[in-house]
Amino acid sequence: MSQEPEQPSHPFGGCNKLMSQYACIGGELLKYETSVRRYGYGSFSSFTHFREGVSFVPVEVLESYLEDLLDLDVGEDKLYIARRSQGIRWILISSLGLCAAIGVGLASASKGASLISSFGLTLCLALPFGILWHLAPRDGVARRMGFAQVLSHEVARRRGTDKGPRERISSPLLLGELLAHKSPGSAARTATLRVIH
Numbered sequence: 001m002s003q004e005p006e007q008p009s010h011p012f013g014g015c016n017k018l019m020s021q022y023a024c025i026g027g028e029l030l031k032y033e034t035s036v037r038r039y040g041y042g043s044f045s046s047f048t049h050f051r052e053g054v055s056f057v058p059v060e061v062l063e064s065y066l067e068d069l070l071d072l073d074v075g076e077d078k079l080y081i082a083r084r085s086q087g088i089r090w091i092l093i094s095s096l097g098l099c100a101a102i103g104v105g106l107a108s109a110s111k112g113a114s115l116i117s118s119f120g121l122t123l124c125l126a127l128p129f130g131i132l133w134h135l136a137p138r139d140g141v142a143r144r145m146g147f148a149q150v151l152s153h154e155v156a157r158r159r160g161t162d163k164g165p166r167e168r169i170s171s172p173l174l175l176g177e178l179l180a181h182k183s184p185g186s187a188a189r190t191a192t193l194r195v196i197h
Helices: 016-039 044-053 059-070 088-110 115-135 140-159 171-179
Strands: none
Touching: 016 044, 016 059, 016 140, 044 140, 059 140, 088 115
């Protein structure tokens, strides 16, 4: 008697519609991230494009996605926000450049250059690498927190509890929630989102 190969379990309990809605939200978040990196943080047109992209996704699914986004045990693949090209190399280049700039500044100071000229040299050499570090793609908790702010703003807007385009989640509370792994993420279950005022 031959054994049949085990079929991989469906990540959403067999619900293809929920999977396609999650894929839509994740895709729009990636577009938002690219747009923000290109045009600056909090661009109004970036928010508008995100809202238009998820306009056909029910608010309950947005809330469920937000719960899963806040649960660090839920992988980025399931949320469709896995980055195609990792930003680690940019951070590595930036950190090496900053260390080299500090080393050059210390070397010039040890060879007799004045403190102000050594500091100025260090600052000039470190500036491009500092900008590169700031613009490098963000990973992990900071990236998820940015996505959660965008998503919670859209949920609050639909529920009629937003306070305009400047409303954001309280970052210390959200960061504590993420680090403590206290958010009960579940794609099969939706719960009412409590917006932090």
